[in-house]
Amino acid sequence: MPDSIARGQANVERSTTALIAKGRQTKRPRLTSWPRYTPFASSMRDATAGLVHEAVFEDLEGQEAVFQGVGSLCSPARLLATNTSYLASIAIARRHSVPKTVIGPALFSRPYIMKLLGDRVPAKVAPDVVTTACRAARGWRRSPVRAGVCDGFIGTALPGVTSQAGRSHQEAALSPTRFDEAVRGWLTPMGPFPGGRPAGGDIGWATRKRRAATRDPKARYVESGSRL
Known part of the structure; x- marks a missing residue:
């Protein structure tokens, strides 16, 4: 397992343990969700995914590589979501994807504490994709707020x-x-x-x-x- 994956997994474990210790989260989500949490380094695992949510740091080249890889591997029907705050990632995604499947549900820092989720909706996105993104946010126990595509999070x-x-x-x-x-x-x-x-x-x-x-x-x- 690459060092970056191991560090990420350790961070998730540490954050979850701290939330349980502070009484902000029960042990039930950890018991039910962790069996489905599988870290991996190869994008080949994305091939059958119905929803791909990228959270690359504010780096255009890195996001370009992610979108190119997802576009070549996944079905055109899958939903591609970007969490980036300040970059024109949605415009980048359109170059490698079907525009109607691209949306920007942005989680706020710290994502395991903040409940607000800004759903940035591009002009060409399909209505059912917007609905799916909002339902996914509810499943993540977040409060989705529809927004336009802008420079920055809706909350910043x-x-x-x-x-x-x-x-x-x-x-x-x-x-x-x-x-x-x-x-x-x-x-x-x-x-x-x-x-x-x-x-x-x-x-x-x-x-x-x-x-x-x-x-x-x-x-x-x-x-x-x-x-x-």
Whole structure:
């Protein structure tokens, strides 16, 4: 078994054990679901799948390879789902798949805690594919919300704005704690700074690099996040 598969399996086991210990999950899902959980490294196992849900990190080349492999192996009738947040993965998938079978059900970080699932619906997707994706989300015990195809998760648009404002205030000598307190007072139960830690800084860094070429030169750009 490749090291990456072993590390992934260990992470799943550790997360599940922690949730059970904290009382956030019973042992029943583990007993019923784990026999169906089979990690593997070969895409040949995807050939008979009715639903393929990719979760490649924000890397266009990596996703291109995944979509090409799935398109050549699986039946054209299968449903291809992408979990990517900020890249145009749905457009990439269309080049290697039947457009009406491609949809973007995006799980939020941390996926084993967050119940919201943003179903990004492309213009050419078939209605029954949208229905299937929503039913699958319910089966995963998530709350699906239909959305259009956009740059980012449905749940990160507003936090992205508040995060930018927070970094600007931070540069002006306002502490992150004070800014989070202000946001929690009128908007959300968690401010942008602690909210950004579970999501990780890698995606934000990759997004800022990708947007650099089209960034408005007149817009204020705060470098603290990139330096960190």
